[in-house]
Amino acid sequence: MTKTSSILKVAFRAMGRNKLRSLLTALGIIIGVACVVATIGIGEGARIQTESQLRSLGTNFLMVFPGTVTSSGARSGWGSNSKLSEEDVVAIRNEVPTAAYVSASIRTVAQVVYGNQNWSTSIQGGEVDWPLIRSWNVAQGQFFTDADNRAAAKVCVLGQTVATTLFGSDDPVGQTIRIKNIPFKVVGVLEAKGGSMMGQDQDDTVIAPYETVRKKIMGTTAVGMIMVAVSSEDLVQRTQDDITALLRQRHRINRAAGQEDDFMIRSQTEMLQHADEQANTMKVLLWSIAGVSLLVGGIGIMNIMLVSVTERTREIGVRMAIGARGGDIRAQFLVEAVVLAVFGGLVGIALGIGIQSLVAKYAHWPTSVPPTAVALAFLFSALVGVTFGFYPALKASRLDPIEALRYE
């Protein structure tokens, strides 16, 4: 066999002789790998973020939703005749001793106005234990009281984003804002939660007493959701079972007769699992896209290599005339394909990391590129080079030297 260093020399010189062609050959791989790295980085970042957000809620956290879950897992009956009532909330609070904190919860989106500032945000109604359940404290002023809730007082607590949007650096506590044109007195500002959940800014919210939001803003009787903090982590399952039994009894659901629950309890663990499942679906999707773009990149390489073999017929003839064997020619073209693919892979990785850090910076989207993804992208591009470089290389090596020399 001809010396490896000679084959490399030959291949690198041939690539250097036509840099534009080399770049074009690698372009498909560059774009493919950049796509892979960027999308996976962004997807992975979102997954990690969601998970850590969910974890930060604590593992002893339960949410009770109205609605049924069909056997396929889809939710139905949402908000129709299956409702959670305020009596359900009271019942849980009084009859489930392991439920340390319970809060009815309701949520809507509305315009908030202060002076000439105008902002559309999420309005959450909660009860007095809300900060304890969410482990989210008030930074300025204070949270509203139980009396405020019972009286449906028009008071509210602002998330950091809303506070700075409406008030800039001024102190909002004691000021009056309008939510859906109703004046609300600001009694406190929540501490910044930072980060975002599924790309949403958690601080972009206003918390008001549950009764106020239900009656004055939404005009409904239904409880949106019940939040429960369990006294300790190992009691989560028992609490879930107790609430289930209680609500079945209260809603007169006979499981034995085949009736479905008209509520659904999600524990933190289940939510984490759910988020993981979603992330996995996302991952499969991203990797499929990645695979297709690498395939397209590979076909690009093959395409240009084939053209290049035809274009370089004379060169191949000369090489054969001076003693290159078929194997030498094949090795040269294969090395060219692999080097271009790997080069494309490296540039693609750099580009992908660049794109995702831009996204991280300007879209405030958390990103994270797992090293395995980088390694895989690199490996795949080399593999693509070998796979799609092989046929053109074989074709080149089988040329007849006399005909190749005569080729115009």
Add this chain to the structure above:
Amino acid sequence: MDEPVILIEDLHRVYTMGETEVRALDGVSLSIGRGEFVAVMGPSGSGKSTFMNIVGCLDRPTSGRYVLEGVDVSSLDRDARALIRNDKIGFVFQNFNLLPRTSALENVELPLLYSRKHRLSDAGQLERARAALGHVGLAERWDHTPAQLSGGQQQRVAIARALVNEPTILLADEPTGNLDSRTSDEVMEIFQKLNDEGRTVILITHEPDIAEYARRVISFRDGRLVGDVPVGQRRVAGRLAAPAPVAPGPGPRAPEVHP
């Protein structure tokens, strides 16, 4: 060293194209000794290039025997012929066939990259290529690409490339076909010099005055050898007098410096 370098017996090469058969070589027998300078002549289509391709191990005869330096090479496979070409044959083509956008030095180095005889270091390869370029008087132009060289200079680079592996025979198929007569003379001067140093040279030409630079002229017609005569008055290159008719070309060039 009486053994001939090339010994050919009853060589046939038949191209079959559908119904028709072309007998490009039709029973050629010939022997060429070490250090000979042979010109191959004959009308177009008489089989000169076919003969050269077989002698150069680019092609195989349909029948007959071809013994190169005592080894029967008439039935070797592709890879074995590639080895022989790298080792024993130096080709010079009418259209130079240098790699474009590649320096003269790298063009000359090329056969060394495929060599199994000379397993040289990178530096050794370059040094050898440089020496070969010096041999054809182009040491200073080592970094020029073919586009930056005149036709005659390109052909000299091609000769250096043919030389670099120290082949047994130099084969040239109409090496002066694309050159004017002054440049042709420069190129023939190099062939004569190489021949004087003991190399075997076989050269195809259409032009009788080019054939006069050789020592022996063989002629083909319809695939057969019809003439084999020594050159009586050998023409010596480098003495082309000023009155020689110069074909329209790039104009007079400063004479090249030969080391």
